[in-house]
Amino acid sequence: MNKLIPTQQTREGNLLVSGRDLHEFLEVGTRYDIWFNRMKKYGFVENIDFLLVVQKRSTNNPKNPFTDITDHHIKISMAKEIAMLQRNKKGKEARSYFLELERKWNSPEMVMKRAMDYLNDQVDKLQTSNLLLEQQVNExxxxxxxxxxxxxxxxxxxxxxxxxxxxxxxxxxxxxxxxxxxxxxxxxxxxxxxxxxxxxxxxxxxxxxxxxxxxxxxxxxxxxxxxxxxxxxxxxxxxxxxxxxxxx
Structure with a gap:
């Protein structure tokens, strides 16, 4: 399946998508902030189901060259539910996409890969810590x-x-x-x-x-x-x- 909506992985092992990317894919006519506030009323909780993200965007205004853009990084489980709530073709397509992502994400191979990545990261941190300690001792x-x-x-x-x-x-x-x-x-x-x-x-x-x-x-x-x-x-x-x- 093609990568319809970009995703990113957190250090904690969660798969996230941008709320604005999802909003754009679903071709929602309502402005993003109004639409997302409406979606939150279905019981989604900040810092559990999604994270608030504020990004700087350039403008064409010399007096204010940058402006703050509000986005949300949402978990796949939330994105899947939002897609179902749209009750249209784009929503179904997004839901199928997220289901396939979950299937691959939870496959034994991917679980093992994440475990190995985490282990390697911890080993690197331990080696760095040991090298730093060794240098401090030698100093x-x-x-x-x-x-x-x-x-x-x-x-x-x-x-x-x-x-x-x-x-x-x-x-x-x-x-x-x-x-x-x-x-x-x-x-x-x-x-x-x-x-x-x-x-x-x-x-x-x-x-x-x-x-x-x-x-x-x-x-x-x-x-x-x-x-x-x-x-x-x-x-x-x-x-x-x-x-x-x-x-x-």
């Missing part, structure tokens, strides 16, 4: 790995040890921290600028070499190590452990 994993490593270590660290995390020399890291406004050099020792001194990032100790000679050493706490991590990450510097995670 968080490098940070968690480095944080875990830092938090497990309670000892003080020399700048050379932290620099090693990034695959750079102590000299380069000290210079970078200076350029980022963290520290400055006073004689042979790097000191923090005042705004960072009370944050608990470093501890300074004096190492006695002999009676006449001593050396001041500044070491970083684990809190300071995490401060450097966050600061350098903003500048695009990642520790080696995270680069390895991203590369894998």
């Amino acid at each position: 968080l994993k490098p940070k968690a790995t480095y944080y875990d490593m830092v938090l497990q270590n309670k000892s003080l660290l020399s700048v050379s040890k932290i620099a090693k995390d990034y695959g750079m020399s102590a000299m380069k890291l000290n210079k970078l921290l200076h350029e980022l406004g963290v520290q400055y050099k006073q004689g042979d020792i790097w000191l923090l600028y005042a705004k960072h001194q009370d944050k608990g990032y470093t501890q300074t100790h004096t190492h006695v070499i002999d009676a006449d000679k001593s050396k001041v050493q500044t070491k970083w706490t684990q809190k300071g190590r995490l401060f450097i991590y966050e600061l350098l990450k903003q500048q695009g510097f990642l520790p080696l452990i995270e680069r390895e995670e991203y590369a894998s």
Whole structure:
């Protein structure tokens, strides 16, 4: 049978036709909105038997280039009853058409096809969800790995040890921290600028070499190590452990 009236399938598995397409096919002389309101009086319920649809249509009026057109997407069962109510040749033709659509729609082959389509759609959604979850885990994993490593270590660290995390020399890291406004050099020792001194990032100790000679050493706490991590990450510097995670 030729496709007399276009149909569309919903995600819920319902087959719908446009009320305006049906109105046109039945060659109803009454204006569509008046005709459809009359049809509703036969007991059809919105959102159960039909859906209200408002569409934009272009006009020839420059001041109002678009206008709203009311349509209805109606279920085949409703369309079939409306066709019967017409009591004319076009109504009979439409009813036969809808009966044939229902027969094909409810055939075992079509039921199985819809079930497979639904299953494939759910599998696609699940795969997308899993891929998104995997990406989110991988995005968080490098940070968690480095944080875990830092938090497990309670000892003080020399700048050379932290620099090693990034695959750079102590000299380069000290210079970078200076350029980022963290520290400055006073004689042979790097000191923090005042705004960072009370944050608990470093501890300074004096190492006695002999009676006449001593050396001041500044070491970083684990809190300071995490401060450097966050600061350098903003500048695009990642520790080696995270680069390895991203590369894998």
